[in-house]
Each structure stands twice: as C-alpha cells, then as structure tokens.
Amino acid sequence: MRVALLAPLPPEQTGIADYAAVLRAALESTAIEVVTPLAGCGNDHQRALQRVADFDWRGVDLVHGELGGGRLAEFHALRALRARFPRLPMTATVHDPERLVWRRASLPWPLSLAQSWSSPWPQAATVLADPLCLHEERQLASSLDGLITLTDTGRRCLQRRMRLPLGKVHVIAHGNQSVAPVALPPLEPVRLLYFGFIYRGKGIEDLLDALALVVRRQPQLLDRVRLTLAGGTAPEMAFEPGESYLDQLRRRIVKQGLETLIEWRLDLPAEEIAPQIQSHHVMVLPYRESRKLRLLGEQRGTSGALSWAAACGRGVLTSDARAFAEEVATGNGALFPQGDIQALADQLEALLLQPQRCQQWAERAAQIGRERLWPLTAQRFKAIFVSLCEGRAHAT
Numbered sequence: 001m002r003v004a005l006l007a008p009l010p011p012e013q014t015g016i017a018d019y020a021a022v023l024r025a026a027l028e029s030t031a032i033e034v035v036t037p038l039a040g041c042g043n044d045h046q047r048a049l050q051r052v053a054d055f056d057w058r059g060v061d062l063v064h065g066e067l068g069g070g071r072l073a074e075f076h077a078l079r080a081l082r083a084r085f086p087r088l089p090m091t092a093t094v095h096d097p098e099r100l101v102w103r104r105a106s107l108p109w110p111l112s113l114a115q116s117w118s119s120p121w122p123q124a125a126t127v128l129a130d131p132l133c134l135h136e137e138r139q140l141a142s143s144l145d146g147l148i149t150l151t152d153t154g155r156r157c158l159q160r161r162m163r164l165p166l167g168k169v170h171v172i173a174h175g176n177q178s179v180a181p182v183a184l185p186p187l188e189p190v191r192l193l194y195f196g197f198i199y200r201g202k203g204i205e206d207l208l209d210a211l212a213l214v215v216r217r218q219p220q221l222l223d224r225v226r227l228t229l230a231g232g233t234a235p236e237m238a239f240e241p242g243e244s245y246l247d248q249l250r251r252r253i254v255k256q257g258l259e260t261l262i263e264w265r266l267d268l269p270a271e272e273i274a275p276q277i278q279s280h281h282v283m284v285l286p287y288r289e290s291r292k293l294r295l296l297g298e299q300r301g302t303s304g305a306l307s308w309a310a311a312c313g314r315g316v317l318t319s320d321a322r323a324f325a326e327e328v329a330t331g332n333g334a335l336f337p338q339g340d341i342q343a344l345a346d347q348l349e350a351l352l353l354q355p356q357r358c359q360q361w362a363e364r365a366a367q368i369g370r371e372r373l374w375p376l377t378a379q380r381f382k383a384i385f386v387s388l389c390e391g392r393a394h395a396t
Contacts, residue, residue: 001385002033002059006048006074007066009039013232015197015304016069016095022175023066026378032385035060041073045105048073052080062385063088068095068301075101075140082143089388091146093172096301097158100137102293104129127295138162145388148381150174150302153323157300170384174302175377176311176369182278184362187355189224192317192348193280195273196305197232198266199245203286203319203338204229205252210286210344212256214352217345221352222261227284230265230276277312281358282351287321288338302327309333310369315361317347332364 005027007020024034037055041047063081065074074092082090094100107115107129114125141147141162147169149155155169185191194207207227215222233246246266253262268276277283285305293299300323309316309332316333318324325335334351336343351357 001031001061001382001389002035003027003385004035004037004055004057004060004063005066006038006063006077007036008043008069008071008074009036012042013197014069016066016071018304019095019174020066022177022374023378023381026175026374027381029375030378030382032382038073038077043071043073045072045076048077049080052077052084057081057085057088061089061389063090064381064385065090065092066095067092067100070102072101072103072105076105078144079136079140082140089145089385090143091148091384091388092144093148093150094154094158095150096299097149097154098161098297098300099134100141100162101133102296104133104136108132123292130296134161144168146170146384148172148384151300151323151326153326154300154302157298161297172377172380172384173372174304174307175374176307176372177274178373179274179278179311179313179369181313181366182275184281184359185279187281187358189226190282190352190355190358191280192225192227193230193277193283193314194227194285195230195277195283195308196285196303198229198249201288201290203288203321204249206288206339206341206344207284207286208249208252208256208258210341210348211261212258213341213345214349215258215261218349218352221349224352225261225348226263227258227261228263228265228276228280230268232268233266273308274312277308277314280314281355282333282361283309283314283316284348285316285318285324286338286344287319287324289321307372310365310372313362313366313369315358315365317344317351319344330364330368332361332368334361 005024008014008017010017010021027034037051038048065078067074107125111125111129114121149158149171150173152171155171159169253259289299302323306327316328318328319338320335321338328335334347336347
C-alpha cells in the first residue's frame with residue numbers, strides 16, 4: 001500500500017509535525033510506503049496547492065492528512081485532491097476538534113477590508129466570516145472517507161459540529177513511544193514538571209501563582225517541592241515586540257519568591273525528553289482554552305505532552321481544557337477547572353501532603369503507555385486504510 005501523508009514535518013516546531021514524523025515511521029514499519037508531497041511547504045497553502053498539482057499521484061492508494069494547529073496548507077491540499085480525484089480514498093486526523101481549521105485563508109470582501117484595521121475589527125470580521133469557513137469545513141469533512149480523532153470526546157464534538165454520520169469518525173489514541181521504565185525518584189521533594197511549548201495560553205502563570213499560594217499557606221512545604229519548566233521556545237511563539245514572554249515568566253517567579261524552587265530546561269534535545277520526564281514525579285499541564293476560539297467553537301483536542309507522560313510512566317495533574325478530562329479519567333492523574341488558581345493550589349497541596357499518590361498515578365500511566373505503543377497505533381491506522389481501500393475502488 002502506498003499512502004500520501006499530507007502533514008507538517010520536522011524541523012517545523014509544532015506538536016503535529018512531531019506526531020506526523022513518528023506516525024510515518026510507524027506506518028512504514030507495517031510495510032506501508034509513505035510519501036510526503038507537502039514536505040517543506042510550511043503553512044503556505046498556495047505552495048501546497050502547487051505541490052498537489054505537480055505531484056504524480058499515480059500509484060497512491062490513499063491520502064491521509066493531519067489537520068490542526070491553525071494550519072491551512074493540508075486543508076486546502078485535501079480540498080484540491082478531492083475535487084481532482086473524487087474516488088481516491090482520503091482520511092484525516094483532526095487534532096483540534098470540533099473544527100478542522102477554524103479560520104479561512106482570506107476573508108471575503110468587504111470583510112477583508114477589516115484586516116488592515118486595528119483590533120478588534122479583524123477579529124470581528126473573522127467571526128462574521130465564520131459561517132462560510134464552517135460550510136467549507138463541513139464540505140471537506142463529508143467528502144472524506146474517514147476522520148480520526150485522538151479521544152472519544154473529540155469524536156463526539158467533531159461528529160456533531162461537522163454533521164457526520166455515525167461510523168465515519170474513528171478514535172485512535174495518541175501513540176506512545178516505547179520508553180524503558182524507570183522507578184520514581186524519592187518522594188521528597190516532589191518534583192513537578194511542565195513540559196511543552198512555552199507560550200501564552202498554556203496556563204504557566206496559573207501554575208506559578210498556585211505554587212506560590214501553596215507555599216504561603218504552608219511554608220513548611222517549601223522544601224518539599226520543585227518545579228521544572230521544560231519545552232520549546234520557538235521565537236514566533238515565545239517572543240513579542242518588547243519584553244519576551246520568558247522574561248515575563250522569570251519576573252513573575254521572582255515576584256512570587258519562587259526562585260529556589262524553579263529550574264528551566266529549554267529546547268530539550270529529543271534524546272533528553274524521556275529522561276527529563278522520568279526524573280520527575282508528576283507532569284502539570286495547566287492549559288487554558290482561548291477566549292477568542294470559544295466564539296467559533298469548542299476545542300477538544302489533546303496533547304503530545306500527555307502521551308509522553310504515559311510513555312514514561314508518570315501521572316498528570318491537568319486542567320479540564322480540551323479533552324484532558326477523558327485522558328486522566330482512569331486513575332493516572334487529577335483534574336482542576338482551568339484558570340482556577342485556588343483549585344490548582346488545592347490539588348498541589350494535597351499531592352505534597354500525600355505524595356504516595358504519585359506512585360498510584362505512575363502505575364496506571366505506565367499501563368496506558370503500554371496499551372498505546374506506536375506499533376499498535378500504526379496497526380489501527382492500517383486497518384482503517386486497508387478497509388477503505390478494499391471497500392472503494394478508485395481511479396487516479
């Protein structure tokens with residue numbers, strides 16, 4: 001079987017690029033030939049359309065796209081392919097359900113005039129144009145032979161918003177790397193880890209404020225906790241004109257008196273990710289959902305960091321953003337309402353006073369990690385691909 005994978009790939013610094021790279025390797029291990037026609041396009045949808053026009057599609061049995069992260073290239077490539085090859089089997093993983101792309105590449109006139117105006121007019125124009133974007137998303141979703149989400153929560157939301165029939169959306173949990181198990185470090189101090197791209201919207205400020213609140217309430221816990229902030233710092237994500245976001249976080253740490261508790265591990269090499277996670281007890285993901293996106297729908301995706309936690313056998317303390325509630329519903333962590341600093345502080349305090357919970361969460365996380373190894377995940381994808389190719393004759 002020859003599959004064309006339409007996705008961002010490293011060195012692009014996105015979670016979806018990392019996911020797509022591992023998926024490609026896992027599919028190839030099942031004797032599927034994978035080609036990547038859009039490699040190097042970035043998020044330029046015009047370049048993607050040109051690649052679609054130039055690529056030799058003869059011999060391609062199925063096209064699979066990776067949609068999400070505000071990217072337009074893969075969305076437009078899939079639309080162009082469907083128009084050109086009505087019978088070619090096509091699928092897509094939707095990383096940010098309940099929508100496919102959330103925004104158009106350009107606004108129709110006269111709303112396009114607002115793009116050169118000051119805020120909030122561009123945002124208002126985007127909201128006004130959203131019915132057209134939603135219509136185009138539904139058109140593509142209905143034309144695809146199968147869609148895949150990483151959680152059942154995402155499946156339900158996508159199916160409802162895209163008005164898809166039962167059975168068209170499949171759930172394949174985020175694959176996990178195979179990582180040799182490592183026992184938890186000694187339970188004092190409890191070592192907490194934030195892991196992921198470091199930019200606004202991840203709730204890192206909430207985590208710092210909650211930790212400071214715990215220490216103020218119970219000063220004796222100061223020596224029983226450490227926090228590491230680890231992750232990517234791509235300039236376009238971490239920096240803005242003037243003071244950088246990282247500088248703002250450092251200033252907040254000093255203001256809250258947390259300097260002795262915080263360690264930074266920025267831009268970790270891939271080979272250091274697992275050892276870094278396993279040198280901690282619990283991963284903390286205090287994400288907040290975007291208020292702007294709420295105007296357009298519910299974002300019910302998951303996180304590559306959660307996958308790493310399971311692969312490394314570590315529990316997770318997470319907000320209820322996205323589909324995280326489903327991901328920690330089986331005993332591998334705990335949940336708190338997003339943006340609720342008091343609730344997060346309560347969870348942190350309880351964990352520091354009962355550190356044995358770290359061990360309980362870790363045992364369940366390790367079990368999840370084994371259930372979702374990438375070779376098993378690839379077989380699930382392959383089963384769907386084979387079924388669609390066998391059930392739908394096509395001609396390119």
